[in-house]
Amino acid sequence: MKNVRNRVLLIVAVLLVCIYGILGIPKGLSGPALLEAITKNIHLGLDLKGGAHLILRVKVQEAVSAETDNTVAQLQQDLKKANTAFTRIYKPDPAKPTVISVEGVPAAAASQFRTALDTKYGTEYDYSSANGTYTLTMKPTYQSDLEKRTLQQSIETIRDRVDTLGVSEPVIQEYNLGADQILVELPGVSDLEGIKRLLQETARLEIHAVVGGPFPTEQAALASVPGGVIPPDQVMLHAPGAIGSRSDADSVYLLQRAAVVKGNDFRSAESATNPDTGQRMVRFTLTTDAGDTFYEYTSHNVGSAMAVVMGSTVREVANIRSGIRDQGDIEGSFSEDEVASLSKLLRTGALPASLEEIETRTVGASLGADSIKEGVTAAVVGVLVVMLFMLVYYKGSGINADLALLLNLLILLGFMGFSTATLTLPGIAGVILTIGMGVDSNVLIFERIREEIREGKSAAAAVEQGFGHAWITIVDTHVTTIVSAAILFLFGTGPVKGFATTLTFGLLANLFTAVFVSRTIFDAHLNKLKTGQMVSI
Structure with a gap:
């Protein structure tokens, strides 16, 4: 009992x-x-609650291409620091972003250069040499790991952006029914277009060195380079009218492909207004490592031009007056919404690669x-x-x-x-x-x-x-x-x-x-x- x-x-x-x-x-x-x-x-x-449902694919090849762009820039710096001569370092085939070529390394410096490759880049790249040209190819294991990290970083970035909306009980996870895909479910959210803009905005705000420009047309930009072919280490981008103090209807610039400052180099950002000009601007702070790199570049390139690039568009061009370390202002032809959105996206982090819509729908309450x-x-x-x-x-x-x-x-x-x-x-x-x-x-x-x-x-x-x-x-x-x-x-x-x-x-x-x-x-x-x-x- x-x-x-x-x-x-x-x-x-x-x-x-x-x-x-x-x-x-x-x-x-x-x-x-x-x-x-x-x-x-x-x-x-x-x-049951209603909301937004999205399946997005991460374009991981963009992250792979960005990684080799960074390697190109790093190799150039390493060779210059070591006083090793070279003709050029570039990616010979845009369709194969994992391959880098180094030309013109003297035979006397070959042994030292190979040792540097083994020491600093041996875990990431295989290399071979022929007729004085070195070819670096990203290792398949490293490429696979980079693609996985890109997918996970994209998930974390999307989660950070969703958190700014105050959505309760969101589902943000890898979608196992497709390669490099992410499932996003946001209960109680009805503005699908607004969500798509927020999630897919790469916020890849970057600062690039200006090689040439402004040119009035693409033809004029092509005419400025030998043979009318843009070198692999450069890129041609458009700028909207009236950026900075210019009033051009449209302009074209030639920029170094590798960015001096990348989207993930920003530690924080906030919107502000210049009290003297009244123009809207974004006040940013870089990470410590990025600040050191930026200072080294700007202090050695006083008088040169830099371009602020967002969304594959030149948004502002400025001359370097002195060395800049980890803090600065980006002032230009930004609308109020663009400044607020850019500040939020830089705070939550840049997507490592852009996203492609696979499926989007809403469920009514x-x-x-x-x-x-x-x-x-x-x-x-x-x-x-x-x-x-x-x-x-x-x-x-x-x-x-x-x-x-x-x-x-x-x-x-x-x-x-x-x-x-x-x-x-x-x-x-x-x-x-x-x-x-x-x-x-x-x-x-x-x-x-x-x-x-x-x-x-x-x-x-x-x-x-x-x-x-x-x-x-x-x-x-x-x-x-x-x-x-x-x-x-x-x-x-x-x-x-x-x-x-x-x-x-x-x-x-x-x-x-x-x-x-x-x-x-x-x-x-x-x-x-x-x-x-x-x-x-």
């Missing part, structure tokens, strides 16, 4: 904890107050409300029909099964409330499936008890044997189903994960209710039976 009392107290404690997980501390006991408490604790997925209504209706009807069947077919023992079933649902919802799991429409289907699995467990136990009674055993012995023999079968069926749900969770996307989550929680709860709770109810009932009296089953 004492053992039964302790088990009842444990069941009551579990029940109270689960109710707290579902409701928390509600503001009142009225229907609206309880509904508000439930929706606050049970996190609803995109298909009304559709989510209809889904909740229909899903809850299906669950309630399913529970009522099953409970009625158990009462009719198993008589008094059906009450036992119904109580265990209700507690199963409470434990499942309590799990959802305490965890960060999201309830989706397929998740509701998982709840309904859990109801069926719970009843199935009771049927196995009750039919076994009936067989023991037909063999002439007493009520206590029949219950003991019924639970003892059915226990292994119940564990087997639940474990195999949980393994299947785990596979769905690992390899599925949002809605599929919602189904797997609720199914797993429900099955774990069912192991507790179908065996422990039902057995406790039977034992409590057996203590009240007279000698020779049978249970109603």
Whole structure:
């Protein structure tokens, strides 16, 4: 008797904890107050709450190309510091961004140059030489690692940008159904176009050395270079009219391809206004390493021109008057929205590569409300029909099964409330499936008890044997189903994960209710039976 009392107290404690997980501390006991408490604790997925759904592909080859551009610039600096002569360092084929050529290294310096390549670049590049030309090729393992880091950095950057919007319970993760793809689900967000602009803006604000310009047309820019072909280490970009103090309708510049300051070199940024000119500007701070590099470059190139590039467009051109270290202002023809957006994007970090839309859609809140209504209706009807069947077919023992079933649902919802799991429409289907699995467990136990009674055993012995023999079968069926749900969770996307989550929680709860709770109810009932009296089953 004492053992039964302790088990009842444990069941009551579990029940109270689960109710707290579902409701928390509600503001009142009225229907609206309880509904508000439930929706606050049970996190609803995109298909129930409404919001934005995007699948984006990261153009990782852009990050690979940017990495080799940086290597070109670094090699140039290293050779200049070592007083080693060279003709040029460039990427010979734009279609193969992983290949770098170094021409004109004297034979006397070849050994020293190869040693430098092995020491500083040996983990990243393989190299070969022929006729005084060295060819560096990025190692496949390093390229693969760089692409993975690009994808993860893109996910983190998108998450930082979403955080500035105050979106609750966003889903931002790698999308395993496609290469280099990211799944973004933002419950409660309806401005899809605004979200797309925020997430896809690379904010690749960069500072490049100006080689030539301004030119009035592309033809004029091409005519300024030998043979009319732009060298591989340079790039031609357009500038909108009226940048700086000029009023050109449109201009073209030739810039060094490798940036002096890159998007990820910025540590912080804020919008400001020049008190003298009234122009809007962005006040930035560079990282320590980037500041040192920038100071070294500007102090050695006083009088040269630099171009501020954003979105493959020259936004401002200025002459270097003195060395600049880690702080500066970018002042130009920016609109108020551009300055605010640029400051925010620089603070959250630049995307390492641009994004391509694979799939975008919105789910209306009304559709989510209809889904909740229909899903809850299906669950309630399913529970009522099953409970009625158990009462009719198993008589008094059906009450036992119904109580265990209700507690199963409470434990499942309590799990959802305490965890960060999201309830989706397929998740509701998982709840309904859990109801069926719970009843199935009771049927196995009750039919076994009936067989023991037909063999002439007493009520206590029949219950003991019924639970003892059915226990292994119940564990087997639940474990195999949980393994299947785990596979769905690992390899599925949002809605599929919602189904797997609720199914797993429900099955774990069912192991507790179908065996422990039902057995406790039977034992409590057996203590009240007279000698020779049978249970109603």
